[in-house]
Amino acid sequence: MPTTRHVVPAPLRPFVAAAYGYRVPANPAGVHRGLPSRHLTLVVELAGPLRVDGPGPAVAAHAVVGGLHTRPALIDATRPQDGLQYALTPSAAGALLGVPAAELAGRTVDLADLLGRDADRLVEDLTAAAGWPQRFARLDAALLDRLPARPVPVPPEVREAWRLVHRSAGRCRVEDVAAHVGWSRRHLAERFRLATGLTPKQAARVARFEAARRLLTGPGRPPLAEVAARCGYADQPHLAREWKALAGCSVGTWLREELPFVHDGEADGTAPSRA
Structure with a gap:
């Protein structure tokens, strides 16, 4: 999948984990699955409205934002696509989009619903641009322009819990994380959800899924039983059930239909699928 990587300016780096431009042909399967990841997704699609069915109500727009989710976003891939994708950290929801990350959780929304006419002007501006730079x-x-002078900080306990969940690739116990940050499990779950859109348990589930996806898209793909063991699943059937729930299809179907269309960021876990 032809992509162009971009490094955002320093003030945006706490909020934008990765940025890409993409040009992709139509997918013969007719659908692209936007998989759960640790990032919210901002997509500006210039070839035509991006049609996304779930999570949440269906949406069709040139610019969309996807919150953190635990089900796939099914994207109409029956035509070629051309646009930009920014992988956003949870703190970007409040700082750049003006809403809490929890409000976007499990949803894909038209950017105009968040930014109004500014979203339409942005699409027009990008459509008129001469090239990727x-x-x-x-x-x-x-x-x-939307970045406030003093963004509202994420509580340090939540930042540390988020770091531990992803450093361990989802293999840490929530009780241990809560004890580490000095909060009760219940208090951590609520504050974590408000700041990110997921509970720690859900975030750990997504982190294990990301780890499995990295192994499956990396060199020398190991057998599924080995992937399951290395990523903290009880066994291969457990991995298969989780993959079906989170990706909406079997591992084999995803590898056959989606892998040729996955760009570098999706393979290494730095960026999620479109929406």
């Missing part, structure tokens, strides 16, 4: 510069500028 100008496209990225204009999207960066639009996000920088």
Whole structure:
């Protein structure tokens, strides 16, 4: 899948984990599955409205935002697509989009529902851009304009819990994380959900899924039983059930239908699928 990587300006880096431009052909399967990940997703699709069915109500728009989710976003891939995708950290929801991450959880929304006419102007501006450098510069500028002088900080206990969940690839116990940050499990779950859109248990589930996806898309793909063992699943059937729940299809179907269309960021876990 032809992609162009972009490094955002320093002030955006706490909020944008990765940025890509993409040009993709139609997928013969007719659908692209946007998989759960640790990032919210901002997509500006310039070839035509991006049609996304779930999570949440269906949406069709040139610019969409997907919150953290535990079900696949099914994207109409029956035509070629051309656009930009920014992987956002949970703190970007409040800082750049003006809403708590919890409000976007399990949803894909039209960017215009969050930014109003500014979203339409952004799409027009990017459509008129001469090439990738100008496209990225204009999207960066639009996000920088929205960056408040003093973004509301995420509680340090939540930041530390998030770090532990992903450093362990979801293999840490929630009780241990709560004890480490000095909160009760219940208090951590609520504050964590408000800041990210997922509970610690859900985040750990997504982190294990990301780890499995990295192994499956990396060199020398190991057998599924080994993937399951290395990623903290009870056994191969457990991995198969979780993959079906989170990706909406079997591992084999995803590898056959989606892997040729997965860009570098999706393979290494730095960016999620579109929406």
